[in-house]
Amino acid sequence: MTPESQTGRPDRAALSASAPAIELKGISKAFGPVQANKDISISVKRGSIHGIIGENGAGKSTLMSILYGFYKADTGQILIGGQETEIPDSQAAIAAGIGMVFQHFKLVENFTVLENVILGAEDGAMLQPSIAKARELLTQLAQEYELNVDPDALIENLSVGHQQRVEILKALYRQADILILDEPTGVLTPAEADHLFRILRGLRDEGKTIVLITHKLREIMDVTDTVSVMRRGEMVATVNTDETSPEELAELMVGRKVLLRVDKAPAQPGDSVLEIADLRVTDEKGVDRVKGVSLNVRAGEILGIAGVAGNGQSELMQVLGGMRTGSGTIRVNGAPIDLSGARANGQARRELGIAHVPEDRQREGLIMEYFAWENVAFGYHHQEKYQRNRWLMDNRALRADTEAKMEKFDIRPPLPWTQAKSFSGGNQQKIVVAREMESDPDLLLVGQPTRGVDIGAIEFIHQQIVALRDQGKAILLVSVELDEIMSLSDRIAVMFDGQIMGERSPTETNEKELGLLMAGMTGDA
Amino acid sequence: MDFLTVLQILDSTIRLATPLLFACLAGLFSERAGIFDIGLEGKMLAAAFFAGAIAYTSGSVWLGMLAAIAASVILSLIHGLASITFRGNQLISGVAINFLAAGLTVLIAQDWFRQGGRTPSLSGDARFNNIQLPFAETLEPVPVIGPIYAELISGHSFLVYVGLLSVPFTWWLLFRTRFGLRLRAVGENPAAVDTAGISVIRLRYIAVLICGILCGLAGAYLSTGLQAGFVKDMSAGRGFIALAALIFAKWRPWYALYATLLFGLLQAIAIRFQNVDIGTFTVPVQFMEALPYILTVVILAGFVGKAIPPRAGGEPYVKER
Incomplete structure (x- = not known):
């Protein structure tokens, strides 16, 4: 099937077939x-x-x-x-x-x-x-x-x-x-x-x-x-x-035993933290991306959204994170939040207690040229504890804070003066996760937390997400990795073509059923 | 405006467009390979000086042209060394070349000729003579076609024809040959070229070299074709106008011809109509002369459609791990 050799190199097929x-x-x-x-x-x-x-x-x-x-x-x-x-x-x-x-x-x-x-x-x-x-x-x-x-x-x-x-x-x-x-x-x-x-x-x-x-x-x-x-x-x-x-x-x-399944106790859900009703999102090209999604997430539980990439999950997360506008109602702790006005931005969301680990850490989660200590505070840098006086930031406090987070989240190398781009994918993600989780949010949005992250770091990030849940926080997880959704979530919602196809409990469903929902087939009524 | 006036304007359009065309094609080769070159101006100026100086001293315009190419190529290689080998900033290197050329030409001219930074006037074989194409005189009496052939097409210097022929040649080279494919690839994604086992550095040097040769021709035409001798700053921003034309042309050879003709036309109109009366208002000569530069600003400000430069342009290539 290969075309005739024109380079005149030795005919490899003639070499001993048994040689590796x-x-x-x-x-x-x-x-x-x-x-x-x-x-x-x-x-x-x-x-x-x-x-x-x-x-x-x-x-x-x-x-x-x-x-x-x-x-x-x-x-x-x-x-x-x-x-x-x-x-x-x-x-x-x-x-x-x-x-x-x-x-x-x-x-x-x-x-x-x-x-x-x-x-x-x-x-x-x-x-x-x-x-x-x-x-x-x-x-x-x-x-x-x-x-x-x-x-x-x-x-x-x-x-x-x-x-x-x-x-x-x-x-x-x-x-x-x-x-x-x-x-x-x-x-x-x-x-x-x-x-x-x-x-x-x-x-x-x-x-x-x-x-x-x-x-x-x-x-x-x-x-x-x-x-x-x-x-x-x-x-x-x-x-x-x-x-x-x-x-x-x-x-x-x-080099040690790794838990491929996440070890977690049953959820102890509390009050409803996030309530989404009839959310609709249209993108820049005028295409409807999210078509009337309603969901709610309670304190102390992880709601996982499964789906093939490009079915509206990204847009849903972006609206929640204030990176995109939409219509419908979203309530956080009972109060409606702004979806298309002046308060529809990341800063306003953070003030409401919403932390966001975005799907694309290199473009949305980090500034790759900035040092770790700058990235670790970014978005929260105006907080009182990082100010020296009315005009100046307290960079030393920032760096001390960074060192503490680096230790807690096992970020390597643990050097605040390292540019974000010099960390491996897993450690970049840990920087984002550390920043967002340590902001003590009521609601954590997590998009593709382990994309391009190696197995040791995946285990660690999963444990941190579960630990945050056990502190009574509400967590909304979006991932295209079905394994990840299955092992982390307390409830699973499947998204297809901008709509929620159904909700399942991870203990009562299997990959086959979810796979069908992800392909838009509801099966039963 | 009669037919002859129109012909004369178009005739001078072609002559004025020629240095722009050479410079524009020079920039095209360089930028298509990913090396931004704002040093076109400086290279052209240096080439113009050496063409004038050597043509005057030797009495041969051909030696002048070779000297122009040599001077321009040397500056190109400096730019190449800075931006390819040492991975420096291409804009800064280009600016440096412009300053270097502006200062050195006048300095050397003053030292050699003592005429206030200019070369003596050239005449005879020290200039490019106009070439009469065959049958120009025979055909001249034929209505319409005759004058067009005799005035517009015939009677330009050698370099004008070289410039015009460079356009289809450049197109053919870029889009029909292996060299062109690789050259365009190295300006878009050098990593693709590198992993295919081809030297990025070698390709880029070749591109810069071609750029030098073409800038040399542009400069030689300025001092030995368009005018008779070198004067201080005679390139007068043509290198930058050529860059604007290159953007206008979206880095394509045929569009480059059209764009440079447009700029040439504006210059020709400015020379022909010093003062234009519109009703009682007289458009000042300064405005007419500023027209090509105004168009340059308009183009560079991005008012003329979307022009996507070669994607790896301006970026030194560093092998990734």
């Missing part, structure tokens, strides 16, 4: 004092899907960057198809048959699919022959692997799922035998992820070798044949997927 597709021997890499990879050896069988799992910062990405020629290992050997191979740059990796699908796609947004596919792999000085060749190959691949994308579409008009397919097509166009995918499902809907896995299985069955880097246990269990676990730069285990369990992998990743 990739073999790493004793790879080490240090960045200054930080040992990112310590003496790593793995062997990946040809025609298999191999998972590499580990927390953020465990060294997965460094290892793959070495394999793709971004970094040179300090020591160690790389064998591709049984032959020792030097990979000084991406060109060499491509020539060795390695293709990489990055977490953040490397696509030119206003180029067509075809232009992106041939970029860097053109056959001659003129574009036309390469374009024609790529068009033919794309048609062929679309049929073989469900990799269909409109070859003439601009990347910016494609969904992320389709953009990812373009990345895979790029690798296949370069005749990659080994495909490395870095956190491929982070941006995909569950349906898109399933589609991706079908593509990967198809490629494996054709003899391609797939390396899947992820921190999601479920994906590893679903799609891989073998899995390697990394922790703090070391490869701690390699096992066959069908001989392990999520619990065992989680323990290997974190």
Whole structure:
């Protein structure tokens, strides 16, 4: 199925079929004092899907960057198809048959699919022959692997799922035998992820070798044949997927027992804190996003809103957080709040005792260029305790406060003078969570609390949310992770197309029933 | 206004648009590759001086042109060194080049020629002569077509034709060749180019080099084509007008031609009609001469539609981990 080789590199298929597709021997890499990879050896069988799992910062990405020629290992050997191979740059990796699908796609947004596919792999000085060749190959691949994308579409008009397919097509166009995918499902809907896995299985069955880097246990269990676990730069285990369990992998990743289920006592709901009646939201393009939602959340309970991304949950949270206007009534502690006037802003909401952990921490939750101590107070910085006198803020008090929060929420590194962008995803989220929870709110809005956060931090954030509930606070949780909704919520509301499809108790429902509701099917009356 | 007047205005439009066109295309190559260049003005000025100076001393306009290109390319490489290799701020580097050129040209001119910062007037082979296209004289008596051919199309200097031909060539290079695809990609998403195994730095240097060559031609045309010799600050903001034209043209070669012709037309009108009487009111000459600059401000203020610059423009490329 691959086009004829025109690069004149050795025919890899002729190499011993029994040799592993990739073999790493004793790879080490240090960045200054930080040992990112310590003496790593793995062997990946040809025609298999191999998972590499580990927390953020465990060294997965460094290892793959070495394999793709971004970094040179300090020591160690790389064998591709049984032959020792030097990979000084991406060109060499491509020539060795390695293709990489990055977490953040490397696509030119206003180029067509075809232009992106041939970029860097053109056959001659003129574009036309390469374009024609790529068009033919794309048609062929679309049929073989469900990799269909409109070859003439601009990347910016494609969904992320389709953009990812373009990345895979790029690798296949370069005749990659080994495909490395870095956190491929982070941006995909569950349906898109399933589609991706079908593509990967198809490629494996054709003899391609797939390396899947992820921190999601479920994906590893679903799609891989073998899995390697990394922790703090070391490869701690390699096992066959069908001989392990999520619990065992989680323990290997974190180095201690991890509770995948949240341990919590039954809720003791008190008075109603949040009452939403017939809320409607229309977005900038005039599309109705929220169509008459009514909900209430009582003190001491967590209401989880499940749903596929883009069904109005974001807009609901934004109206509650004062970031967007809407119509209808929302009462907090019995008093109606302003939905479209001068008091419909984040500041006014905070004064009402509403704290908000927004869905997109990098754009809405933090100022990435600011230091941790600035971010930790932001929005609450005008409070009396942070003022030195009438005109000046008390930055020392702010920093002392930050240090306390960093300790309590285990934010690493615990250095107030660190820019938000320098923290890992999990620690960025902890900064936002610390700020909002420590403001002692009556109502906490939490959007996607663990998106892109590693497993140890997920456990911690979940525990904090439950602890806040047990203090008698009302919590509204929105998440696209059904597991998270199931394990945290005391009640679950399912949102589809701007409406609440139904409410369920987590103990009396299952993922299948919720899945149907999320797809807009009510089933019963 | 008679037909001949219109022709004369259009004729001078083409001549006045030529330096703008070269500079605009120069900016197009640079900015399409992600390097913003507000040093077009300075490069043009330096090129104009060296073209004038070398053409005068050697008596050959071709040597002058080569000197212009060399001077402009050197400034381009300084800009490249600062903004590509050392990942400096492209605006500051561009401003520095403008100051450098404005000061150095006058200083060197005074040192060499002692004429108050100008070169002596050029004549003969030290200037670009106008090229009479074949049959220009034969066709001239033919009504309408004749004068258009003889006045408007024929009788320009070599560089005018080079400029006009550069437009389709640039289009072809950008949109039909591998080099063009990579050049556009590096201005939009250098990471995509890098991961495809192509050197971002090399591509950007090539773009900056082409920019230097084109600015060199723009400057050479100023002092040896449009006028006969270099005078202080003779680029007169044309580099900035070219930048405005580039935005107006949305970084596309054919639009760049139209935009620079529009600016050329305004300049031509200002030269032709020094004072315009509207009823009893006389529009002052200063206003007419300010027209191209007013249009520049209007365009830069964003009144003319939405222009999306290359997305990686102005950003030095740093490999991410």
